[in-house]
Amino acid sequence: MNTVPQIFRILPEVILTVTGVLIMLIEPVMPKSASRKSMGWLSVLGTLAALGASLWQYQLPVGTAYFGTIQTDAFSVFFHVLICSIVLVSLLAAISSAPREMDTLGEYFGLVVFGAVGMLFMTSAVELLVVFIGLEISSISTYILAAFRRKSAKGPEAGIKYLLLGSFATAFFLYGIAMLFGATGTTVISQIADRLGSSHLPLLAVAGLGMILIGIGFKVSAAPFQVWTPDVYEGSPSPVVGLMSTAPKAAAFAVLLRILYGALPTLHEYWVPLLWWLSALSMTVGNLGALRQRNVKRLLAYSSIAHAGYLLAAFTALSADGIAAASFYAVTYAAMNVGIFAVVSYAGGYDDRLTLIEDYRGLAYRAPVMGGAMAFFLMSLIGIPFTGGFFGKFYVFSAALHSGFLWLGIIGLLNSGIGAFYYLRLIAALYSKPSEAAPLNQIPRPSFALLLGVFLTVAATLILGIVPGRVLAMAKAGAATFYSVSASK
């Protein structure tokens, strides 16, 4: 039955791996004085090829490969395309903002590409071992990237915080997998569902569920597992933050969807209330934390916590619509967040020239296009109609309310009201009179790569806000491919 060659099922991953290896091989033999930015363009090419391969996979018949560990379906293609696009933009942001003379730039691009491989594996894996390996590949790459400004004081601190706490959470995740394995005797997601469905509820599986939620909760920075987020975002280079606040999260959400809806639908009575709380708590903590924040990167970190909360709200819906809403929100969130960090990495530069909100005063006059784009992303984060942020939230909360979670909807909308406060503060700063001694004057002209990246994200945010139909249809197709096998409520 499996007529498709197995390698086709992992073609994007293979392409990216080859790209990464090429970078690692070419970079050391390049003359010492040569700029490593060419490696960046190489990785952009590789990512584009992987993006194309992912789209190509869409027309393959749904099926598994490599002993039933990898599955390509509309869902995996959806997240593949999303992750490749995020990586693309963050590569462009890195190419434009990294200092020319940086000697470790080649490794940087290699790590981004390798990390992407891990994330892609997470979204197409239907077996927990591969999920775990994918998670670790992406995590370890991002640990290094977080610590990339190794000469500064904050860089290694961000790295070690991320690494220690991340491994700590991974251990819980792993323990959860072990418990699921213990309860069912298998690590294949669909078999877990079958065996759980036929038996009484083994307590072990419930414990495993809790442990897995801890691990994933950490990765997506959902409260109460969010503590690391602001510190790590502050210490990491901005292009890296743009990447790690979106792509690994999208992959982790995909894993969570696969596990909850694919493996544990019978336990929904346990996990729906848990996700309700995680969601409500994340939104509240994120928004309240951001309210008084003066550091822009930390502010965006708290905002990303809040957005993780909005996204988790869709998980409670227990329907294909909920999954589609979550997938769609992952896209919109990624578009605006990777976009805003592209602007931040341009304005703030690799070394964070600008840190506080006050530093951004008048950016829109110094650099009208970039400042305007940043204001636009902020408006999308607030959720103004005709931006992706509005529709993302709209779908998520209409899915949650459709399942009867009125209070979650109310909490969510109240929170998005609070959110307007601090986003507006930043918008107002962008358009207010610049102070005289602003470090703004060091801002260079935006490079082609940056303009391209920002243009892509602005366009994506607009398209998602005005004609979201296509993306939503794809998200629904993704939801349908595996919701049909799970139990109904």
Added chain:
Amino acid sequence: MTDSLHLWLIPIVPFAGFLVNGLVGRKLPRALVSAIALIATLIPFLQVANIWFHFSSISKPYVENLGSWIVGGAFHADFALQLDQLTMIMLLIITGVGFLIHVYSTGYMAHEDGYWRFFAYLNLFMFFMLTLVLAENFLLMFVGWEGVGLASYLLIGFYFLRDSAAQAGKKAFVVNRIGDFGFLLAMFLMISHFGSLSYHDVFAVVAQHPEWQGGFITVIALFLILGATGKSAQIPLYIWLPDAMEGPTPVSALIHAATMVTAGIYMVARTHAIFDRSPFALSTLAIIGAATAFFAATIGIVQTDIKRVLAYSTVSQLGYMVMALGVAAYSSALFHVLTHAFFKALLFLAAGSVIHAVSGEQDMRVMGGLWKKIPITFVTMTVGVVAISGIPPFAGFFSKDEILYQAFISPNGGKILWFVGLVTAFLTSFYMFRLWYMTFFGENRTPEAKHDDHSHGHSHGIHESPLVMTVPLMILAVLSAIGGFLGVPEGMWGHNEIGHFLGPILDPASRVVGEGPELALAGLSVLVGLAGWAMAHYFYYMKPELPAKLAQQFSAVHRLLENKYWIDEIYEGLIVTPLLLVSRYVLKGLIDTGIIDGAGMAAGGTAQGLGALVQRVQSGNIRSYAGWLAFGAAVLLVVTYFGFTAHFSVR
């Protein structure tokens, strides 16, 4: 109807104007910028006028589907526009008054920096406002709804270098968000109960289920009311409108008097099928409206800033409209929307002309005696003042009186509403004539050659405004004078054209209509209006020293009014400050001490004592973070084991 009306052109043309001016306007000469902006509003106006002339031949509601927008999810929504009588009235107001205000702005803003930006925003506003009223489904309406809020934010904060303007813009935006939150929730509930957001489907479903009374319908209606109170500046969300006067005066006229603030009225009228099923929601509306009308009028009495008086008067007049909605007199509310658009736009523009004349001064205490120097402004403003005061035969008389009459005959408690409305009419007349006397009569109190940071250029004495400003004033004055004849009720030998026009879609067949002594009531309200005038005449013309004495005598009341009942401060204290406190201290406490406690519990038995813990009471510490993680993990696991089911689902 065979040929298409091309409704989509109506909003798209202003949007094109916005794009052109917004993208390249900076480099264009001012004349070109204003030409673009004017053409971008003139074309929709002409189109609307054209539609109006063969309106009777159009089958209503006329729906124009431009293609599907969202397919999938629990519902689907299209880019669909709709035209019916209600939309028609709103379109005429928006494009007609909007065009006049655009013309006026070319004069008023002539010396401002950021000329192109202003007109770009103004066109953007037109786009969203037209989308709002043309939409055929709630989602598209909401896009317009939020969009006008955004445009209003941009325009209020137009003098962005002024801190107060930026603050006011933000306040307006955030308060409006609270209202939007209600609208959104109502929409979500509609999706889950009606399975659609299209007007046609929703109202069809409601009509099919006559057994739906109250219950979830009331919940939806109450959320819609929350939305309306935000946009139409009603209690408890009215606080943003007075501050919004920081924006340029044409903005106040267009957005904060004639169009945007009436969006809430439009929305309730549009969804009246839902409100008709919920007497509770209707009573709530009526009470909110009456209370706001009275409350805002009392504040208006003591304001000294000319624009703020008008702002509170707008809030108060909107209260009348909401009250009319609350007694299910939807077409009366719309009639008042129409006349109010005329006379309030007129008043604002005339006030702008006054401000222009005295080089940016807005405080009425330093005006006075201006009538000879700016005669056109004086005459036109007089028309506006008389119209709003409800003196026949000017426009405000008929529409206001219609509302009072409808309140009077409404079966449940209408007499009280009517009385509050009557008292408000007295107050309105009083504070409007107060404004009139303080501005135009008495001796001139203008200090010589005052330079303000946004002065309007001419510093050579007080002068009448140019023609581009006075012609719109004159047109609006004519409309304010005769606009009322559109709706002279049958009780006064009229034909109530507007009522019959809107009747087919707005008046429910089952509406209980009482009887009342219409002429007597009208006579009473005229008397009340004249009494207000007389009192203002006495206090501010014959004995101008008296108000100050009275203010001293009743200083407590005066202070209460002057400080607007301290509502802003109360909100600040009750809502904003606690939020910030939570953000600042509680969260910090959680992260600082809470985590330390987590780590502390683990560390408690070890060699490290409490002292060491105290030393480490600061965050950024990996171990305390890990403690927090572990603590969260423990709680989560415990909760998982107890496995409480989803009993907070309301399904």
Added chain:
Amino acid sequence: MLVPISYYLVLSAILFSIGVAAFLIKRNIITIFMSIELMLNAVNLSFVAFAHHWHQVSGQIFVFFVMVVAAAEAAVGLAIIIAIFRTRNTLDVDKIDLMKL
């Protein structure tokens, strides 16, 4: 063969808890690293026990991968630790708190 599976599981849970506690108590980064290793290996013990219980080899395969991953993590971790030591001259985790609320 006579040892019931629950013994392994309890031992695994105890080891895991010790790992968590050590993570919270210890101040030296290297020691904290070791406690993470302890947690991972506690999980490994569970995997092996379950694999034996179900007669499924996949649990044991899992263990190998966990070991590999742990090694990779340790390599990266040590590199970052060296970077930290160069900038701060300390391995006390409590002194690494430059960034805070």
